[in-house]
Amino acid sequence: MSRINTKFGTDLKKFGTVDFQACYNCGNCTAVCSLSTEEHSFPREMVRYSALGMQDEIKASLKPWLCYYCGECTEHCPQTANPGELMMSLRRWLTAKYDWTGLSGLLYKSFALTFIAMLLIAVGVIAFAFKENFNQETIMHFGHYFEMFAVGAVFALILTPNLIRMWWYVIVKPKVKADFKIYLNSAKELFIHMFTQKRALGCDDNQVRWFEHMILVFGYIALLFTTVFLDWFSATNKFIIVLGYVESIVIFIVTFHFMLGRIQKKKEVAKFSQPSDWLFVIWLFLMGFSAFFVRLFIDMGLIENHFWIYLFHIIVLVQWAAIIVPFGKWSHFLYRSFAMYFENIIASAGKKN
Numbered sequence: 001m002s003r004i005n006t007k008f009g010t011d012l013k014k015f016g017t018v019d020f021q022a023c024y025n026c027g028n029c030t031a032v033c034s035l036s037t038e039e040h041s042f043p044r045e046m047v048r049y050s051a052l053g054m055q056d057e058i059k060a061s062l063k064p065w066l067c068y069y070c071g072e073c074t075e076h077c078p079q080t081a082n083p084g085e086l087m088m089s090l091r092r093w094l095t096a097k098y099d100w101t102g103l104s105g106l107l108y109k110s111f112a113l114t115f116i117a118m119l120l121i122a123v124g125v126i127a128f129a130f131k132e133n134f135n136q137e138t139i140m141h142f143g144h145y146f147e148m149f150a151v152g153a154v155f156a157l158i159l160t161p162n163l164i165r166m167w168w169y170v171i172v173k174p175k176v177k178a179d180f181k182i183y184l185n186s187a188k189e190l191f192i193h194m195f196t197q198k199r200a201l202g203c204d205d206n207q208v209r210w211f212e213h214m215i216l217v218f219g220y221i222a223l224l225f226t227t228v229f230l231d232w233f234s235a236t237n238k239f240i241i242v243l244g245y246v247e248s249i250v251i252f253i254v255t256f257h258f259m260l261g262r263i264q265k266k267k268e269v270a271k272f273s274q275p276s277d278w279l280f281v282i283w284l285f286l287m288g289f290s291a292f293f294v295r296l297f298i299d300m301g302l303i304e305n306h307f308w309i310y311l312f313h314i315i316v317l318v319q320w321a322a323i324i325v326p327f328g329k330w331s332h333f334l335y336r337s338f339a340m341y342f343e344n345i346i347a348s349a350g351k352k353n
């Protein structure tokens with residue numbers, strides 16, 4: 001039996017929702033949503049669940065991840081209940097529910113806490129550099145080890161257990177019977193959606209945004225590979241050096257465009273930015289920007305006298321790896337890809353049984 005929580009709306013407001021309780025259930029939002037189908041009808045259903053506080057149903061649902069936030073539903077809502085932003089808030093809320101540490105929820109709800117965490121990391125990195133007498137070689141060496149270690153640690157300790165919790169809520173608890181073959185056959189969906197986000201193309205007039213997202217994903221993964229596995233900052237191979245420059249330029253140009261969109265607020269998707277949205281784009285921008293200048297300073301022989309640029313880069317990187325990737329908006333990229341995977345498993349299991 002569903003449990004109803006009348007205080008859910010108040011809790012959801014802390015995750016960014018705007019006036020969804022004004023909804024009078026007309027159904028316009030579902031009618032205009034180009035991603036909503038007969039089997040997967042949204043966002044009205046999610047608005048109703050949220051109004052009634054049906055948290056278990058929301059936790060078991062993948063629908064918030066099936067929305068790509070084009071904002072069309074919001075534009076057509078006669079009650080300005082902003083269903084598009086509600087779907088976004090539900091994704092933040094779900095991220096907090098999947099996270100076993102509880103930190104995601106705390107950081108989403110309190111910007112002050114996020115700020116303190118970011119500050120502590122910055123102080124920690126500077127204290128470490130001070131302890132090492134700002135020795136360039138030692139700090140860059142540790143920086144490279146951190147890059148390698150952070151990727152594995154974040155996945156092993158935070159993101160993998162969280163994905164298991166997500167699987168538990170959407171597959172195990174609702175008693176979806178899927179054999180190993182279904183899991184295996186659906187795996188290609190995971191990678192297709194992770195790298196192409198092709199479902200976003202189903203949103204009307206979304207081609208430019210989709211393209212920008214795709215090159216950002218490729219640019220980010222390629223830069224990660226170049227710095228971690230090809231050791232870009234120490235590389236002497238011309239191809240690796242140029243590759244890193246191109247990747248970092250791609251990242252900071254696309255993220256700059258995203259930031260501009262959020263400042264101008266012309267599109268529905270950019271009108272209601274939460275601190276977590278800002279942190280994501282700003283930090284990604286700073287990563288691409290600072291990585292570019294670190295390498296440029298190395299190539300120009302200026303790094304010794306301007307080591308602060310590397311310190312700045314490593315502070316941004318540690319904050320990104322320790323906060324934004326495991327607990328912030330970066331994790332949406334992973335949960336959304338797995339949502340497509342789980343959705344395929346559920347559909348295949350349904351056809352078989």
Ligand code: SF4
Binds near residue numbers: 023026027044079080
């Ligand atoms: S269009 Fe607005 S009022 Fe109508 S069901 Fe959707 S959210 Fe509710």
Ligand code: SF4
Binds near residue numbers: 033043072
């Ligand atoms: S924001 Fe777009 S994709 Fe999401 S529910 Fe609304 S119309 Fe559908």
